[in-house]
Amino acid sequence: DAGITQSPRHKVTETGTPVTLRCHQTENHRYMYWYRQDPGHGLRLIHYSYGVKDTDKGEVSDGYSVSRSKTEDFLLTLESATSSQTSVYFCAIQAGIAYNEQFFGPGTRLTVL
């Protein structure tokens, strides 16, 4: 399972509250990613990181920020959650310098009321 855990696995929150999702990996991979999965849109990249303190935006980054202060943890923050951010969030790592294969965590189901 590539040693990826996500927490929490489920969360219900109210509009306007801040939310932080955590992705933890145990194998020191350099690249980490946050995606969201929604019916009709598939999986879309939110932000990614290519090293400690090195992050960049993906396709749907508005309303989200990320931080990576150590190799093993990649945090996704919704500063002020909105109902449109109700989704399933997946973290992924990229393994293998030659092959760039991505492996995914179990996901976090977030509901914003």
Next chain:
Amino acid sequence: KQEVTQIPAALSVPEGENLVLNCSFTDSAIYNLQWFRQDPGKGLTSLLLIQSSQREQTSGRLNASLDKSSGRSTLYIAASQPGDSATYLCAVHNQGGKLIFGQGTELSVKP
């Protein structure tokens, strides 16, 4: 802009059939292509990765092919089983380092 399409969106077959899932992409300048399986309520499991220089990859009953020039990949599943029921996703890894996903094919294998 790279777009990835998977047809059909859903497929139902009887157990034992051989089947083919299709994936097409608009920009042939890809680094690699990855096939995933997703069970309901679960994360994605990587099945096969094909490098842009390769034509196919095999793992057990699965065989994935890649024709970069025509922008197509297929996932062949031999002797399908009810346990193969899941959504299958194809994703292309662009030269720019991003993974672009198709919408998936939902497969149901009936006993």
